[in-house]
Amino acid sequence: MTVVSRQKAASPEAAVPSRRAGLSEGKKQERRLGWLLCAPAALVMVAVTAYPILYSIWLSLQRYDLKFPENREFIGLANYATVLTNNYWWTAFGVTMLITVISVAVELVLGMGLALIMHRTIIGRGLVRTSALIPYGIVTVVAAFSWRYAWTPGTGYLANLFSPEGAPLTERASALAIIIFAEIWKTTPFMALLLMAGLALVPDDLLKAASMDGASWWQRFTKVMLPVMKPAILVALLFRTLDAFRIFDNIYVLSAGANETSSVSMIAYNNLMKGLNLGIGSTMSVLIFLTVAIIAFIFVKLFGTAAPGSDDVDGRR
């Protein structure tokens, strides 16, 4: 799409002297400038994503192991069969789904609470907002190391407090719980900020009116605030769901994927870096890409999420 419009960008330039189109000179100039200004960004984005993903599809149809490059061969969909009948893949898929669903659900509740606090608190608003931005801004790996040491037996305050005998990061259930907790800590502020944007749209008058009519706090929240905030909530959910699905850093540092705690990103990475198997790694890349596309599609179809920013772009005036 974008490539096409770039090619088109050249032709009006040639057509300018003839002045045959119905467009005024100013209109043409505007078009040309628009294309010119967007071309570099569009070019970079397409070159670094579209081309590799197509290349990835091509690689996924080949047997291509960097340890045995001479065995490279076109094998059709055999890699897909290999991955989709493999237990590791489905375990990782299940783990990723579990982490995504639990962390996004908890974040929605906590994020709503945090958004209300940041929006409505009558004292220390700056302090609360500043503190909430720290988990958002901090390098994920740094936060993950902090949690890892906190749960390391002997070293950590949390390990000594909650499980003086065990090693929580080496057992599957507790390791997953810690990973989810670290994820929630890191991303709740982002969720809260997106929700706060929606909260700002709730008219104060409406809340006051509801209050005078005798609506309880809960009624005002569910009957007045939530409906107004619905678009913001859906955008926040969509963004966070897709983001949680790509979880990598936290798992890498906290458990290294041991004891079946790998996410799909982890096994795709391991396949490439440790297995050096480009064919299988690319197959996983394509499958992850498809899964994300399906999740996004379901969101948009089911909830009618307006594309974030689309209204920004259409309303030109």
Add this chain to the structure above:
Amino acid sequence: MAVETTSAKVKWGLLDALVVVFALIPVLWIVSLSFKTAATLTDGNFIPREWTWDNYKLIFQTDQFVRALVNSIGIALISTVIAVVLGTMAAYAISRLDFPGKKALVGVSLLIAMFPQVSLVSPLFNIERNLGIFDTWLGLILPYITFALPLAIYTLSAFFKQIPWDLEKAAKMDGATQGEAFRKVIAPLAAPGVFTTAILVFIFCWNDFLFAISLTSTEQSRTVPVALSFFTGASQFEDPTGAISAAAVVITIPIILFVLFFQRRIVAGLTSGAVKG
């Protein structure tokens, strides 16, 4: 608003305190670890019993960390500058000009914002090896720009909506071309939004781990988050905990400074692009 009674203040104060404590504890913990002496590192105390700068001295003496810090700063700064410049141009066009293909561009950047980055790791690994840019700064800058651009375009478009565009018209009436109107009138007005976007983009690049660990293999281009994970088991550190903590604190400092000084801007930047009535 409700009457600000003392009990309401206490209630909000407690909630505020809860948020602050929850947000800060992991940061304070890693700071505390970084100041512990080797002997007290594993005592499990939240506050160090003995304080020392040794961990910091140690990491700044190793090439492993210093080189990674230089890489991190250089790669993040270059990516930020390029992404913000390209993003500003595109966002201006999107918010102000009418041209075919605009929706496609917005759609593409939206797709990229949601793109699973790991899907690019395998193909980029191979493409970059073939092009000879694997394990170079450029090899990381390219994907960083790509994934920062949607963020930059959305945030900037939202900021550009708030600019009084009549000034641009006035400038054009006075004989300025569209290009001149952009450079001389709009650019200075847009500067705060551009600056905020730059902070958000920098944080994104500074934070990345997946690309950095997949597309580098030596100290030549390894960034700090990756170097941190390689401290583990390195021969010169008997127990890397103190060194990792100190390095972690060092790369957290810029984030803390941004948050402290530009809290309002960051909040505005993150919320403005998200939802429009």
